[in-house]
Amino acid sequence: MNARRVRRRVVNGVMTGLVGVLSFLAVLSLILILGNLVVKGASSLDWNFFTKNPVPAGESGGGVANAIVGTGIIVGLACLIGLPIGIGAGLYLAEFGSGRLGWTVRFVADVLNGTPSIVVGIFAWTWLVKPMGHFSALAGAVALAILMVPMLARTTEEMVRLVPHSLREAALALGYPRWRTSLRIVARTALAGIVTGSLVGIARIAGETAPLLFTALGNLNFSTHVLEPMQALSLQIYQYATGPFDEWHRLAWAAAIVLMGLVLLLAVAARWAIRQRHGAAR
């Protein structure tokens, strides 16, 4: 009897320790990745890196100014397309989504949410690149927008649903029409949540590479023309990391720091935005 009690105690202790160690390992992988980024890339982050364009292969020096600007333009364009559709669809789901169409849209959003990004890439290729006859930043932005919309729709819906019913009823009782209630009272109240969802969505697409491979393609020169091929940070990292030159590898690490910094900034901003509203978030 006593031996059994000891055994149960030991199992309890061992398993508690084990799940703790497993958690530590998961966090450790993050620390290792971020640590390596800083160690291998930080020394390359200088003025040239941010202001110069890539130099021909084999030469040293050069920067990724074109890729930084390119990522900005492509992601910005994707937001212009994706944010209105995603947030609008989310508002629809929350306000009128109880019927069959609502169910369908919700289901489709979940299906699209799990779609591999490379599949979205070849879809954008057939719809935009092939008819237009050339690669373009616009096609890349559309591909990213397609990735962003379903997620945004679902988070917006969830955030809007959190708004207490009494608020809506109060506005309606004061004679506000439904649409103004929805926009000025309900969406306004859920704004912090919607902003958070948008930031998370932007963070997610900012680092995407696969959908850009056959759409934005990449560009060695500085380009701001949205109907031409354009470089993006993620594409640049891919090219440099898989290339044969040490100089490229060095730049790849530095570019990865910039991309990671951008994504982390967005992620932290998202946390901060939700905290503004809900106090200590979950």
Place this chain on the structure above:
Amino acid sequence: MTALPIEPVATAAQEPRWRLLRGVNVGDRVYRGVLTVLAVTLPLLLLALVGELVVSAWPAIRRFGLHFLWSSVWDPVAGVFGAAPMIFGTLASSLIALLIAVPLALGVSIFLTEFAPKWVRQPIAFLVELLAAIPSVVYGLWGIFVLIPFLRSTVVPTLRAVFGWTPFFDGVFYGNSLLAGGVILAIMIVPYIAAVSREVLLAVPPSQREAALGMGATRWEAVWTAVVPYGRSGLIGAVILGLGRALGETMAVTMLIGNRHDIGLSVLQPAYTMAAAIANEFSEATTNLYLSALFEVGLLLFVITVVVNALARLLIWQVARGTAVGSRAL
């Protein structure tokens, strides 16, 4: 400020609800119309996506039929295509990823919901979620220059010493391999599985725990005999959701798996995945049939991920009803 309702209240009460809403205000109608159009773009998009994939893949589907699925010849010059090596590689790398990621992620979620002191829960959850924020291509970069050298110097010799007698660790290890791809996938899907299983465990009623503890169970016994079985279908759903992510993951795997059309038992050898094949070969597909074959690979990948994701959602909904699964995980 606003005009009175046009219809008298008495008639309005007999009308169905939607008629009442429509009759009230022009702005309402416009608002609803605009939102409906925006919402309808999603189903239209899905239809267009599926339609386009099927149309583009049709020449290959007609030419090779079901043979495409189990033939392992991939010869662009001769115009013969079979996707078996990619299907194998996709499944094998995802399986390796699950073997590593499931204990890790379940450990994290159990630790965070049941054992961790309050003050570490939030930070650890945040850090694990950050793993999901790292772009795929950065994982690939890290994999090439940090993970593979580490595997070569430490992990592979150890694995060989212990399991060298099995066929799974045969051959020369060059770096890019099924093992490298699987390990990077594992790290990438941990946050997804952990986030969803944490939500599932939080949805388990406290009474389950309390009952077990009240009967004299240790804390671990309470978790293992009361909490985990209660959330079992949700936890399985979380794992399947992670599987869905692993199957469709492209860049990191493309950079690490070696990209060779081969089926082999050894995890130290290069392999190929469906997503990697598209990423690598799409721009060099010169003939229409070649392109079409790649579209069929894309279609297959799409169908598999949709089925896997649908299954995951159904399972998770059994425990944590109605949550927008996975969309909040960063």
